[in-house]
Amino acid sequence: MKEVTITIDNTKHSVAKGLTVLDAARQVGIDIPSLCFMKLHDINIENKPGGCRICVVEVKGRKNLVPSCCTEVEDGMEIQTHSMRVINARRTVMELILSDHPAECLTCAKAGDCELQVVADRLGIRELHYEGEKTHLPKGNSPAISRDPNKCILCRRCEMMCNEVQTVGCLGAVNRGFHSVVTPAFGNDLINSVCTFCGQCVAVCPTGALTEIDESAKVVRALNDPTKTVIVQTAPAVRAALGEEFGNEPGTLVTGKMVAALRRLGFHYVFDTDFAADLTIMEEGTELLRRLKGYLAGDTSVKLPILTSCCPAWVNFFEHQFPDMRDIPSTARSPQQMFGAIAKTYFADLLKIERKDLVVVSIMPCLAKKYERARPEFQQNGNPDVDVVLSTRELARLIKLCNIDLNQLPDEEFDQPLGESTGAGVLFGTTGGVIEAAVRTAYEIHTGKELPKLEFEELRGMEGLREATIDFDGLDLKIGIAHGLGNARRMLEDIRSGKSHFHAIEIMSCPGGCIGGGGQPYHHGHVEILKKRQLALYKEDGSKKIRKSHENPYIVSLYKNFLGAPMSNLAHLLLHTHYFDKKY
Amino acid sequence: MTTLSESTRNFLVELCRKYRNDEHELINVLHEAQDALGYLPVEVQHLVAGELKIPDARVYGVVTFYSFFTMVPKGKFDISICMGTACYVKGNELILDEFKRRLNVKVGGTTPDGIFTLSTLRCVGACSLAPVVSIGNKVFGNVTPLQVKKIIDEYIEKAEELH
Numbered sequence: 001m002k003e004v005t006i007t008i009d010n011t012k013h014s015v016a017k018g019l020t021v022l023d024a025a026r027q028v029g030i031d032i033p034s035l036c037f038m039k040l041h042d043i044n045i046e047n048k049p050g051g052c053r054i055c056v057v058e059v060k061g062r063k064n065l066v067p068s069c070c071t072e073v074e075d076g077m078e079i080q081t082h083s084m085r086v087i088n089a090r091r092t093v094m095e096l097i098l099s100d101h102p103a104e105c106l107t108c109a110k111a112g113d114c115e116l117q118v119v120a121d122r123l124g125i126r127e128l129h130y131e132g133e134k135t136h137l138p139k140g141n142s143p144a145i146s147r148d149p150n151k152c153i154l155c156r157r158c159e160m161m162c163n164e165v166q167t168v169g170c171l172g173a174v175n176r177g178f179h180s181v182v183t184p185a186f187g188n189d190l191i192n193s194v195c196t197f198c199g200q201c202v203a204v205c206p207t208g209a210l211t212e213i214d215e216s217a218k219v220v221r222a223l224n225d226p227t228k229t230v231i232v233q234t235a236p237a238v239r240a241a242l243g244e245e246f247g248n249e250p251g252t253l254v255t256g257k258m259v260a261a262l263r264r265l266g267f268h269y270v271f272d273t274d275f276a277a278d279l280t281i282m283e284e285g286t287e288l289l290r291r292l293k294g295y296l297a298g299d300t301s302v303k304l305p306i307l308t309s310c311c312p313a314w315v316n317f318f319e320h321q322f323p324d325m326r327d328i329p330s331t332a333r334s335p336q337q338m339f340g341a342i343a344k345t346y347f348a349d350l351l352k353i354e355r356k357d358l359v360v361v362s363i364m365p366c367l368a369k370k371y372e373r374a375r376p377e378f379q380q381n382g383n384p385d386v387d388v389v390l391s392t393r394e395l396a397r398l399i400k401l402c403n404i405d406l407n408q409l410p411d412e413e414f415d416q417p418l419g420e421s422t423g424a425g426v427l428f429g430t431t432g433g434v435i436e437a438a439v440r441t442a443y444e445i446h447t448g449k450e451l452p453k454l455e456f457e458e459l460r461g462m463e464g465l466r467e468a469t470i471d472f473d474g475l476d477l478k479i480g481i482a483h484g485l486g487n488a489r490r491m492l493e494d495i496r497s498g499k500s501h502f503h504a505i506e507i508m509s510c511p512g513g514c515i516g517g518g519g520q521p522y523h524h525g526h527v528e529i530l531k532k533r534q535l536a537l538y539k540e541d542g543s544k545k546i547r548k549s550h551e552n553p554y555i556v557s558l559y560k561n562f563l564g565a566p567m568s569n570l571a572h573l574l575l576h577t578h579y580f581d582k583k584y
Numbered sequence: 585m586t587t588l589s590e591s592t593r594n595f596l597v598e599l600c601r602k603y604r605n606d607e608h609e610l611i612n613v614l615h616e617a618q619d620a621l622g623y624l625p626v627e628v629q630h631l632v633a634g635e636l637k638i639p640d641a642r643v644y645g646v647v648t649f650y651s652f653f654t655m656v657p658k659g660k661f662d663i664s665i666c667m668g669t670a671c672y673v674k675g676n677e678l679i680l681d682e683f684k685r686r687l688n689v690k691v692g693g694t695t696p697d698g699i700f701t702l703s704t705l706r707c708v709g710a711c712s713l714a715p716v717v718s719i720g721n722k723v724f725g726n727v728t729p730l731q732v733k734k735i736i737d738e739y740i741e742k743a744e745e746l747h
Contacts, residue, residue, distance in 0.1 A: 169642070170641060172639065172641030175649065185630075185639065
């Protein structure tokens with residue numbers, strides 16, 4: 001690689017040609033502040049519209065200050081990152097941004113996690129010298145995401161995630177100048193747009209302009225209602241991230257402490273979505289094998305590949321954008337909804353209570369789960385299978401609200417019968433995990449033999465598109481994996497054009513899978529955190545005694561005592577769904 | 585969303601095809617669509633987005649960015665008052681006020697009879713004639729408030745002839 005010599009703040013450095021001034025400076029330990037800029041290394045995407053002008057620097061010989069995020073280094077360049085002129089410009093820019101920003105920091109949902117606040121503080125802004133017109137636009141709500149355009153600083157990160165990474169195309173900038181605003185097409189609300197509620201816009205928003213709809217008050221109300229039995233399920237990815245909200249290193253597993261905290265919050269039963277993930281494997285795995293057998297027997301009505309259907313944003317995506325292909329994904333409901341359906345029937349019967357007196361709360365790394373739980377097909381007479389969904393962040397706030405110090409809690413175990421899970425179930429939280437779990441079960445059912453090794457390294461990793469061939473005792477099962485909806489789109493287009501050669505494809509909407517979900521602790525651009533969360537889930541899988549879904553004793557007894565067999569009539573009624581054409 | 589007529593739909597599909605359904609031709613497509621239809625309602629934008637295989641949000645972003653594009657029907661004649669520096673200094677605000685008063689519309693508004701839309705723009709490159717008012721391709725120079733009534737009457741007559 002070619003190198004160039006530059007001088008930054010009076011010190012000479014050799015840096016790679018082609019770097020931006022910002023990257024070069026950060027490499028040599030000079031942290032130029034930035035705001036709209038965001039680089040997601042692992043998914044190889046950058047947001048650098050050069051719009052905010054916070055990262056300006058002075059370059060000798062140039063008349064104007066230049067934005068360091070989109071200026072490349074040149075040989076012999078002399079750069080000043082903190083001259084009087086630069087500091088004054090930066091502070092003026094920040095004051096102008098703040099002059100059109102509601103000063104609601106004390107009550108803002110992003111308080112303490114706001115990048116605008118952090119940078120303003122770093123620049124030492126203690127007074128605003130400018131007063132001018134303020135934006136007064138209506139807020140937009142939806143079942144999952146709250147939009148407050150008045151807090152938007154037009155960094156365009158959400159637009160980048162929505163259009164380039166996810167290729168959803170919901171959010172875009174409209175109007176011009178002072179009237180610019182980022183919104184769905186035609187000024188519609190998110191619910192009347194192509195939004196999938198994946199929440200990746202929320203995950204990158206530097207301010208409180210995009211946040212989740214906070215439903216923790218509903219949970220507090222239910223927990224304080226003596227007529228209700230309140231149970232909770234926790235998604236696999238939550239345990240690998242919740243600890244971050246309490247000062248732990250990314251990748252710290254807090255499964256036992258999370259269970260203890262939920263018990264102290266007052267939940268009557270603390271259950272695990274991992275249990276429902278095992279159940280999903282039984283249904284989805286059986287469906288895969290049936291479709292595979294039909295296909296191999298030459299039945300032309302059988303469609304392959306089969307696509308996973310656990311991810312609600314992915315379901316929204318293909319309903320909106322590929323409705324003609326909605327017969328390809330598995331009909332299996334997501335683990336969250338399987339859990340809700342079993343809880344409100346099987347478990348309510350065990351407790352001898354009516355479904356209306358049972359409140360099912362989900363803790364999810366995801367915002368689309370809030371939308372999913374409200375879908376009409378997942379309700380009975382207006383009573384939903386899942387009553388409230390809280391994100392990982394909302395749970396952390398609830399724990400703090402209730403004076404619980406997570407780090408001081410003992411490790412506790414989930415309750416039974418819906419809390420027992422296998423290592424396969426916990427893998428659902430990461431890209432590649434659902435298909436690895438499915439392969440463990442499908443292999444043994446299909447071949448009748450025991451797997452020699454449970455870890456499928458070829459299915460693991462962080463590449464956006466991966467493929468692997470697994471030897472099913474003579475049958476080569478071709479597997480594809482995509483995470484991020486842009487990668488999912490490529491998979492779908494290949495299937496449509498007949499180029500796809502896969503038997504089964506796993507799709508997760510968020511980069512990294514659920515560990516990178518829109519409801520997780522904010523990564524602030526440090527996507528390397530996702531790898532640590534992934535390793536934590538692999539670790540949890542490895543530490544489990546039972547690691548194959550079909551060996552979960554509570555799953556075995558659920559089929560024996562209630563469901564009959566995978567894909568039985570009752571299983572169809574409770575654990576499967578159908579999809580809609582939502583193209584508009 | 586209301587549905588477009590069959591002929592409008594066919595026209596737009598043809599129009600996009602003429603530009604090879606190339607997303608980079610979006611502005612040209614919108615220009616021609618507005619020329620033909622008078623304005624760009626949501627349904628038109630949605631159809632164009634589908635034909636060019638780009639998100640609705642992108643089309644809507646372009647339509648709202650350029651002041652030339654409009655999402656509401658315009659009158660037969662678009663009266664544009666130049667608010668560029670030269671025209672402004674030469675008192676075009678008074679001309680604008682006179683048009684507002686006589687037509688009883690605000691800037692951007694259309695008269696109830698659908699004949700006139702009143703708008704402002706920045707410089708038509710005829711500063712030596714300041715203050716100027718342009719209607720369609722015609723430019724009126726050295727306009728005084730007293731001429732406003734005459735200009736309006738002239739175009740009302742034209743509108744009647746067109747009928």
